Amino acid sequence: MSRRNVDLPPLNCLQTFEVAARHLSFTQAAHELNLTQSAVSRQIKRLEEDLARPLFYRLALGLSLTPAGVRYFRTVQRLLRELDRESAELRRRGADxxxxxxxxxxxxxxxxxxxxxxxxxxxxxxxxxxxxxxxxxxxxxxxxxxxxxxxxxxxxxxxxxxxxxxxxxEQVITVCSPGYIERHGPIRDLQHLLQAHTLLIVEDHYHDWLTWADWFVDAGAHYHTPRHALRTNSYQLLMQSALMGHGVALGWQSLLQSELVAGRLQKALPHSMHSCGxxxxxxxxxxxxxxxxxxxxxxxxxxxxxxxxxx
Structure with a gap:
């Protein structure tokens, strides 16, 4: 199908005309459309020039539609309503x-x-x-x-x-990769973890309730600054570091279950702590x-x- 030689009027002008014709007022149209009255008047004038005929009688007592304006209003209102209904239906189907x-x-x-x-x-x-x-x-x-x-x-x-x-x-557990244990040897106990292994520590003010200090208290042991640590403010980077064998991290067992089942991670120590989140x-x-x-x-x-x- 070839393109029509005559362009349709701008959609914003048609919308403005529909509102102005419905209210028979540029002022009320401007209020509904959140435009200035002069902007409404300019769009109506542009539409009338495009159609080469007046759509409104501008009277001292207000506006009224010309015969052409009445016919055009009915057509534009019907088409805009159909467009609105069809758009809503497409959005609904898309949302489904x-x-x-x-x-x-x-x-x-x-x-x-x-x-x-x-x-x-x-x-x-x-x-x-x-x-x-x-x-x-x-x-x-x-x-x-x-x-x-x-x-x-x-x-x-x-x-x-x-x-x-x-x-x-949910339970909080300690995890590391099998490769980490192969390179650094088994973790004998909690103090050996602090002295001979690398703790992966997240500095996260959103989840500062997931901390090594709390985990040690729950395990009944004293926590102090580890000899070796890798710190980051990204929990995603922390877990990637654990998977790559860079150290031992805290994690939610439910979140990491697939990694544990697949053998990409393993529990570093048997103790687990009930998660407060x-x-x-x-x-x-x-x-x-x-x-x-x-x-x-x-x-x-x-x-x-x-x-x-x-x-």
Missing amino acids: HQLTLASTPTISSIWLAGLLPQFQREHPDLDIRILCSENPSHLDVSEYDLGLFYHLDEMAAPLGLELTPVFDS RLHLMQPHHRNPPPAARSFRQWLLAYAGRAQDSL
């Missing part, structure tokens, strides 16, 4: 097949990335998008369907979010979740239940 998840870089790379292929095999028509942030408060809740973040049970839920724990309880699904309030989000929520909680039973 799109899932946007928000999570930390660590959860996304170490845990979530391994789970999503399983979910997508069962839901092959879904498109999945992941937003990474260390803190859910740094994201607008309108940007995603579901969030996955660690949260302290005693703390209030982040504003605008409803929280559901993914696991009933748990992984939560975070769902925005006051918004009906799309089918994709409901499907993922149901699938994930069922998966987490099976995974916890296997620990």
Whole structure:
């Protein structure tokens, strides 16, 4: 089909005309459209020039539509309403097949990335998008369907979010790679860990409740500054360092279960500590979740239940 020789009027002029004709007032149109009255007047004039005929009678007592304006108003209003309905329907259909998840870089790379292929095999028509942030408060809740973040049970839920724990309880364990033990030898006890091994320490003000000092207290031992340490403010980098054999790290057993099963990580010491923070699904309030989000929520909680039973 060849392109028409005559261009359609600009959509913003048509929208402005529809509002002005509905109110029979440039002033009220400007208020509804958040424009100045002069901007409304200029757009109407541009449309009339484009059509080569007046659409309004400008009278002392106000505006009225010319016969051409009446016909054009009916056509424009019908088309804009149809466009609005069809756009809403397309957005709804798109939402049915799109899932946007928000999570930390660590959860996304170490845990979530391994789970999503399983979910997508069962839901092959879904498109999945992941937003990474260390803190859910740094994201607008309108940007995603579901969030996955660690949260302290005693703390209030982040504003605008409803929280559901993914696991009933979680344990903090010490982990390292098998290659690290091969190079540095076994860890005999906690004091040997501090003296002869490298501790991987996260300096993270979001999760400063996951600390070596707390872990040592829970194990009934005295903690002091380790002889060798690698420190970073990125928990993702910390876990990558553990996988690469650079030292011993603290981690959530549920989050690292696939790495432990695959043999890429192993428990460095037998002691485990009950975690004061748990992984939560975070769902925005006051918004009906799309089918994709409901499907993922149901699938994930069922998966987490099976995974916890296997620990």
